[in-house]
Amino acid sequence: MNHLPEHIRQKVFNHPCYSEEAHHYFARMHVAVAPACNIQCNYCNRKYDCANESRPGVVSELHHPVQAVKKVLAVAATIPQMTVLGIAGPGDPLANPERTFETFRMLSEQAPDIKLCVSTNGLSLPEQVEQLSQYNIDHVTITINCVDPDVGAQIYPWIFWKNKRIKGREAAEILIAQQQKGLEMLVAKGILVKVNSVMIPGVNDKHLEEVSKIVKAKGAFLHNVMPLISEAEHGTFYGLTGQRGPTNEELQALQDACEGDMNMMRHCRQCRADAVGLLGEDRGSEFTMDKVEQMEINYPEAMKMRAEVHAAINEELESKRLAKESKVQLVSIQGLQKKETTRPVLMAVATKGGGVINEHFGHAGEFLIYEASSDGVRFIGHRKTTPYCEGDISCGDGESVLDKTLKVLAGCEAVLCSKVGYEPWGPLEAAGIQPNGEHAMEPIEDAVLKVYEEMRVAGKLEAKADEQQKVA
Amino acid sequence: MALEIIELCTNCWACQPLCPSKAIYEAKPHFLIDPDKCNECSGDFEDSQCASICPIEGAILNADGEPMNPPGSLTNIPLQKLAA
Ligand code: SF4
Ligand code: SF4
Ligand code: SF4
Numbered sequence: 001m002n003h004l005p006e007h008i009r010q011k012v013f014n015h016p017c018y019s020e021e022a023h024h025y026f027a028r029m030h031v032a033v034a035p036a037c038n039i040q041c042n043y044c045n046r047k048y049d050c051a052n053e054s055r056p057g058v059v060s061e062l063h064h065p066v067q068a069v070k071k072v073l074a075v076a077a078t079i080p081q082m083t084v085l086g087i088a089g090p091g092d093p094l095a096n097p098e099r100t101f102e103t104f105r106m107l108s109e110q111a112p113d114i115k116l117c118v119s120t121n122g123l124s125l126p127e128q129v130e131q132l133s134q135y136n137i138d139h140v141t142i143t144i145n146c147v148d149p150d151v152g153a154q155i156y157p158w159i160f161w162k163n164k165r166i167k168g169r170e171a172a173e174i175l176i177a178q179q180q181k182g183l184e185m186l187v188a189k190g191i192l193v194k195v196n197s198v199m200i201p202g203v204n205d206k207h208l209e210e211v212s213k214i215v216k217a218k219g220a221f222l223h224n225v226m227p228l229i230s231e232a233e234h235g236t237f238y239g240l241t242g243q244r245g246p247t248n249e250e251l252q253a254l255q256d257a258c259e260g261d262m263n264m265m266r267h268c269r270q271c272r273a274d275a276v277g278l279l280g281e282d283r284g285s286e287f288t289m290d291k292v293e294q295m296e297i298n299y300p301e302a303m304k305m306r307a308e309v310h311a312a313i314n315e316e317l318e319s320k321r322l323a324k325e326s327k328v329q330l331v332s333i334q335g336l337q338k339k340e341t342t343r344p345v346l347m348a349v350a351t352k353g354g355g356v357i358n359e360h361f362g363h364a365g366e367f368l369i370y371e372a373s374s375d376g377v378r379f380i381g382h383r384k385t386t387p388y389c390e391g392d393i394s395c396g397d398g399e400s401v402l403d404k405t406l407k408v409l410a411g412c413e414a415v416l417c418s419k420v421g422y423e424p425w426g427p428l429e430a431a432g433i434q435p436n437g438e439h440a441m442e443p444i445e446d447a448v449l450k451v452y453e454e455m456r457v458a459g460k461l462e463a464k465a466d467e468q469q470k471v472a
Numbered sequence: 473m474a475l476e477i478i479e480l481c482t483n484c485w486a487c488q489p490l491c492p493s494k495a496i497y498e499a500k501p502h503f504l505i506d507p508d509k510c511n512e513c514s515g516d517f518e519d520s521q522c523a524s525i526c527p528i529e530g531a532i533l534n535a536d537g538e539p540m541n542p543p544g545s546l547t548n549i550p551l552q553k554l555a556a
Binding site for chain 1: 525
């Protein structure tokens with residue numbers, strides 16, 4: 001975040017989807033008010049929600065705008081950390097402009113302290129930019145998978161355009177032109193634009209580097225590359241024709257290649273579009289529509305309480321940022337003296353949020369991956385798994401779940417958690433992943449640096465590099 | 473002459489606002505076309521609007537009871553894979 005211009009940094013400071021720091025503290029939710037879509041993507045089965053913003057195979061309860069607003073107010077009053085409301089489906093929000101904009105209009109009136117954002121495939125974006133800017137919606141996500149119609153023809157079988165269904169290359173050409181035009185118009189209006197791309201090996205994986213350059217040049221402030229998910233049981237074109245998704249390593253390599261000087265969003269967890277609560281932590285079941293209907297919400301009161309909570313969190317974030325900045329200076333001075341370059345190491349971290357190591361190995365449903373090198377620590381991404389031990393019930397299946405986790409952690413040399421059980425310890429070590437429970441409740445980046453330093457002192461940072469060269 | 477929506481419809485709402493004759497209405501368990509109002513868009517559009525945006529193959533039938541969008545025509549999924 002620190003390299004972003006100040007006005008953009010301020011804008012995204014407490015947006016959990018955009019800021020790596022904020023997503024430990026703030027939460028967003030989505031409501032499903034927009035069922036229709038005007039295109040077809042090969043990774044989407046239209047019997048389910050829009051696969052651009054949710055994991056495939058998910059069906060959301062569709063809400064009328066009035067219901068949706070009620071739900072948002074209920075959640076915001078209960079979870080003050082909820083600061084962002086997005087509309088992401090189940091179809092394309094801008095293919096349902098009345099429902100989407102009615103929701104935004106009511107929310108701007110009733111809950112001015114909630115930020116609004118919207119995601120779209122871009123087809124009807126240019127004609128909606130004016131209205132978007134009126135509702136003061138300052139975050140828009142466009143899913144852009146290509147800028148070349150020949151690539152696009154392999155991703156989009158058809159679009160609905162000017163009262164006709166258009167197929168093949170021509171469809172892709174129109175869609176791409178609309179996406180690019182929409183991006184330019186939003187940037188010209190000063191609206192923040194994030195670009196999402198789905199990485200489809202053999203279709204657009206090489207091409208996405210070019211996409212990244214172009215959207216960056218046009219002023220998108222974030223480019224988020226997501227992996228294709230294509231299980232046969234989702235019934236999508238890709239799922240049924242055996243198109244595979246990328247491996248963790250391939251995804252990371254592309255994210256690295258696209259990064260350049262642009263902020264890549266590494267903490268995106270492909271959340272469910274109707275998720276509620278801290279990113280990745282789904283509390284949706286607390287707010288089903290029948291429960292919401294029972295709640296009495298006094299929003300003006302809630303807003304005061306929310307403002308206090310937000311101020312406290314912002315203070316904490318700001319002091320952390322300042323502390324980090326002074327540390328960065330310190331480290332670079334030390335670095336100058338040492339002049340030693342050591343090889344980078346990947347480490348996995350188990351956390352429940354708050355930016356500290358506070359999750360048991362066995363309870364972690366996902367790991368945050370960090371890279372430590374002589375340049376410092378950087379966040380790489382999330383990897384999901386099934387918690388090794390969900391408690392008594394699933395322990396019987398513990399072994400295969402552990403195998404899965406080991407696979408998810410491939411490439412990491414240490415896993416930092418608040419606690420690691422006796423059982424997984426051996427297999428982790430055998431897989432070359434050092435379990436480490438010594439840094440419980442410590443800030444993640446500090447702990448990662450400490451472990452890296454221990455590895456350096458132990459001479460582990462040169463040895464493995466030779467091995468790698470031999471392999472390569 | 474009128475089109476018909478059948479049980480394959482997923483209630484995605486895409487067709488309803490497009491109908492020039494206001495023939496499509498929300499119903500349980502799925503959207504329906506009023507056959508007295510539907511004129512297959514003649515005079516308004518070259519193509520039937522509902523059948524041109526509907527994403528679900530087979531959900532809309534023509535006056536002869538044949539699917540406007542037969543299996544595989546929208547998703548390009550090969551028929552043998554669809555059957556599996
Ligand atoms: S834009 Fe979303 S809803 Fe529409 S086809 Fe693509 S993934 Fe599915
Ligand atoms: S064919 Fe045209 S008139 Fe008939 S229901 Fe569909 S959109 Fe309406
Ligand atoms: S577009 Fe098709 S699936 Fe959607 S509501 Fe109309 S008939 Fe049903």
